[in-house]
Amino acid sequence: MAYHLRCRSAPAVHEFAQAVRRALPVRDADEPRPNGTELVTEKPLERAAPNRIRQLRWSLGGGYVLVLVLLLVTDAGVVPGVLWAVAPGPIAAGGLGVYGGWQLFREAWVLRTRGITVEGRLQRSHFYNGVEQYTYAYVDSHGVRRERTGSDGGAERVEITYDPADPETTKVGRRTAGQLVFGAVLILLAGAVLVAGVAFVVMGMAALVI
Structure with a gap:
């Protein structure tokens, strides 16, 4: 023992x-x-490395609150304070939108340029969060059997396009134009929201400096 x-x-x-x-x-x-x-042995405990991400969050949060307080207590005006207060919302939403749009656009572009289309056969289906999910099995160009699960499909046999460099990147069907357009539009719209949030930050900082 x-x-x-x-x-x-x-x-x-x-x-x-x-x-x-x-x-x-x-x-x-x-x-x-x-x-x-x-x-009986003695072993020094290793010190846990500081969580730099948490430190960065605390630093950004502290800086945000400090600037907000300065805007409210000084003669900077109400508008810069309000803009600074609401700035995190559009920045977060715009950033997530740009990232999501880029993921959609990149996936569609990769499948469009180097994707391989094979036949997939329906294996099973189930409901997840009220949406029916279909699992298709297919064999890639190297003879490896793979599966793809998503809300697209429903037929017994479908075409599945996959990226040979990353087989996890797949879609049902060959067409990618719609996804390309949707991803590009999402990037533009979310980018505009992100720019607006950054502009709110700049206006708030400028009110303190000027």
């Missing part, structure tokens, strides 16, 4: 280990069992 004890004080750990060693019997060299004192 082994026991692991932890303590932040290195001197206390050393004194405790010494006391345990003195209390354990010392065995002869001829005995098959190991000496009890040799089983």
